[in-house]
Amino acid sequence: MIRKQDIVQQAVQKDILNGETSAIGIMDFDALENTIIELNKAFPEHFVHTFAAKANALTAVMKKLNQTGIGAEVSSPGELLIAKRAGFENHSIIFDSPAKTMADLTTCIKNDIALNIDNLQELERVDVLLKSYPHTQSSIGFRINPQIGSGAISSTSTATSTSKFGYALADSGNRQQLLEIYAERPWLTSLHTHSGSQGCELELMAKGIAEIVNLAEMINDRVGFQQIRQIDIGGGLPVNFASEEVTPSFQQYADALKEAVPALFSGKYQVKTEFGRAIVAKNGFILTRVEYTKSMGGRHIATTHAGAQIMTRTVFLPDSWPLRVTGFDAQGNMRTETNSEVVDTDVAGPCCFSGDLICKNKALPKLEANDYVLVHDTGGYYFSNHFDYNSLPRVPVYAVSGNSHGMSIDLIRKADSLEDVLSRM
Numbered sequence: 273m274i275r276k277q278d279i280v281q282q283a284v285q286k287d288i289l290n291g292e293t294s295a296i297g298i299m300d301f302d303a304l305e306n307t308i309i310e311l312n313k314a315f316p317e318h319f320v321h322t323f324a325a326k327a328n329a330l331t332a333v334m335k336k337l338n339q340t341g342i343g344a345e346v347s348s349p350g351e352l353l354i355a356k357r358a359g360f361e362n363h364s365i366i367f368d369s370p371a372k373t374m375a376d377l378t379t380c381i382k383n384d385i386a387l388n389i390d391n392l393q394e395l396e397r398v399d400v401l402l403k404s405y406p407h408t409q410s411s412i413g414f415r416i417n418p419q420i421g422s423g424a425i426s427s428t429s430t431a432t433s434t435s436k437f438g439y440a441l442a443d444s445g446n447r448q449q450l451l452e453i454y455a456e457r458p459w460l461t462s463l464h465t466h467s468g469s470q471g472c473e474l475e476l477m478a479k480g481i482a483e484i485v486n487l488a489e490m491i492n493d494r495v496g497f498q499q500i501r502q503i504d505i506g507g508g509l510p511v512n513f514a515s516e517e518v519t520p521s522f523q524q525y526a527d528a529l530k531e532a533v534p535a536l537f538s539g540k541y542q543v544k545t546e547f548g549r550a551i552v553a554k555n556g557f558i559l560t561r562v563e564y565t566k567s568m569g570g571r572h573i574a575t576t577h578a579g580a581q582i583m584t585r586t587v588f589l590p591d592s593w594p595l596r597v598t599g600f601d602a603q604g605n606m607r608t609e610t611n612s613e614v615v616d617t618d619v620a621g622p623c624c625f626s627g628d629l630i631c632k633n634k635a636l637p638k639l640e641a642n643d644y645v646l647v648h649d650t651g652g653y654y655f656s657n658h659f660d661y662n663s664l665p666r667v668p669v670y671a672v673s674g675n676s677h678g679m680s681i682d683l684i685r686k687a688d689s690l691e692d693v694l695s696r697m
């Protein structure tokens with residue numbers, strides 16, 4: 273929290289936070305770098321890490337991640353564009369969309385971008401393309417759904433028996449069919465799964481990955497040589513939104529994997545990862561100004577500028593995606609139980625429906641107009657998200673590095689105001 277307090281105070285001093293601020297995103301670039309150091313420390317060298325771009329598809333963030341030496345996982349033309357602008361080389365990019373067009377597939381195979389085939393219809397297309405590009409350096413695998421069951425949040429669980437992703441391993445006859453598919457295609461050298469998600473236990477994730485490694489061994493046995501050289505274990509490591517603690521850590525995940533799937537650590541396979549949320553969530557936050565406060569039916573209500581437009585999941589599924597908030601006064605001093613009366617509070621957003629709340633009925637040190645609300649752990653899938661790519665960004669985003677003796681806070685994405693829009697007319 274000391275780091276976050278420093279950042280808020282510096283942002284006030286630098287007039288980034290002032291009486292006109294609506295909401296801003298902050299990415300702590302130093303903390304991001306430390307996370308990648310932790311990631312590299314937890315896993316041996318034959319693990320190659322990529323960042324799932326959708327978790328924070330901002331060019332400056334991706335550039336920072338590219339400088340740490342990791343790769344990128346992308347699923348759309350927009351994400352690919354951002355990854356390329358950020359400097360990622362084709363050979364360190366994986367393309368994973370479940371809805372790849374023929375043009376998408378052609379581009380990947382022509383340009384040596386790795387891809388994971390989602391289904392049998394896509395396999396037919398890749399078969400055709402491989403005839404035209406037999407010398408492609410793309411690493412190509414199948415995305416396998418190990419069907420290990422759901423975590424606590426069904427909408428993000430990828431490994432349920434009826435998930436939309438990948439080829440079902442446990443459905444009748446499929447394992448045998450996969451063995452044949454691989455045996456007939458020596459260019460299929462990789463296997464992919466994404467078995468975790470927010471709400472999943474490490475043991476459940478490890479179980480899914482063990483299934484894939486087992487399949488790799490079966491394929492290699494069947495063909496009589498090591499055709500599968502690469503295993504992509506995806507991302508999906510859950511993040512702790514309840515406190516400052518990083519748990520599970522990459523080390524805890526590595527330990528759980530070592531226990532359940534020792535073959536991953538033997539060096540026999542190159543292992544790829546595609547972490548998203550676990551890399552960025554705790555290294556970013558939202559700051560939004562309280563425009564008004566009032567009391568309604570005994571509840572203190574603080575109306576801010578951050579709601580469903582930035583925190584879509586939390587607003588619509590508050591029980592699955594709760595977020596912590598901390599208040600600061602207009603000078604950037606943290607509100608605590610010692611300096612402010614604690615009252616039951618709803619922190620509301622600006623959208624015109626009553627469910628547009630960051631949090632509901634929380635005992636919080638009393639917020640006042642012109643205070644700032646810090647929404648923790650929102651460095652992934654929040655201010656960087658635009659499900660509608662035609663909408664204009666409303667949230668400027670800043671990158672922070674250094675400490676309170678010398679901290680830089682630089683704008684990395686501009687937001688459009690109404691004035692900007694009118695001035696273009």
Ligand SMILES: *Cc1c(COP(=O)(O)O)cnc(C)c1O
Pocket residue numbers: 324326327345347368466468469470506507508509546547548549550
């Ligand atoms: C979203 C996604 C990831 C990252 O998931 P997180 O839960 O953010 O770690 C990795 N791989 C693929 C294919 C994805 O779609």
